[in-house]
Amino acid sequence: MVVRFDIAIDCADPGLLARFWAEALGYPASGIDQEPDGSDAVLEPPEDGLPRFYFQRVPEGKVAKNRVHLDLHVGGSTLEEKRPLIDAEAARLVALGGSDHRGPVEEGGSYWVRMNDPEGNEFCLIGD
Numbered sequence: 001m002v003v004r005f006d007i008a009i010d011c012a013d014p015g016l017l018a019r020f021w022a023e024a025l026g027y028p029a030s031g032i033d034q035e036p037d038g039s040d041a042v043l044e045p046p047e048d049g050l051p052r053f054y055f056q057r058v059p060e061g062k063v064a065k066n067r068v069h070l071d072l073h074v075g076g077s078t079l080e081e082k083r084p085l086i087d088a089e090a091a092r093l094v095a096l097g098g099s100d101h102r103g104p105v106e107e108g109g110s111y112w113v114r115m116n117d118p119e120g121n122e123f124c125l126i127g128d
Contacts, residue, residue: 006052007070010062011119014055016097019052020118021053023096049094050084070123082127083113089125090115 005016018032018041033045043053074089076082083104090113091099101122103112112126 004051008054008056009056009121011055011121012057012061013119014038014057014120015020017041017055018043018053022054024093024098024117027053051127066122069121070082072123072125074125074127076127078126079106079109079111086111086125086127093125 001007008014008016013024014033015021015038016036018050019029021027022029022032022043025044026046027050028046031046032041033044034041040054041057045052054118074082074085087104089100090104093115094100097118099116100113101116104111104113111125114122116122
């Protein structure tokens with residue numbers, strides 16, 4: 001039986017990504033435990049039941065689309081509610097160092113924005 005899981009992310013700068021994801025997810029920055037040599041960083045969750053994030057330095061850069069990505073649920077029950085919430089969150093994450101990789105998409109009653117973290121790892125902002 002699995003009692004907890006971590007999400008491991010290969011990267012060039014573990015501290016940078018740990019700080020970005022702490023802000024993006026609302027995890028406390030005080031929960032970042034980084035090795036003195038900068039080789040890895042762990043982002044501890046603010047409460048039980050949420051995953052830890054493990055960032056490990058690797059020599060190679062990202063070269064292709066992620067096979068697994070995070071979907072961050074922003075909220076809203078109607079498209080009219082979802083659009084401004086998702087757009088505002090996208091702007092906040094761009095200000096933190098992320099990028100809007102693919103502008104807003106509206107399809108089949110859904111609305112989302114595909115984004116990249118500071119090292120190009122894809123994630124999506126979607127409405128609940």
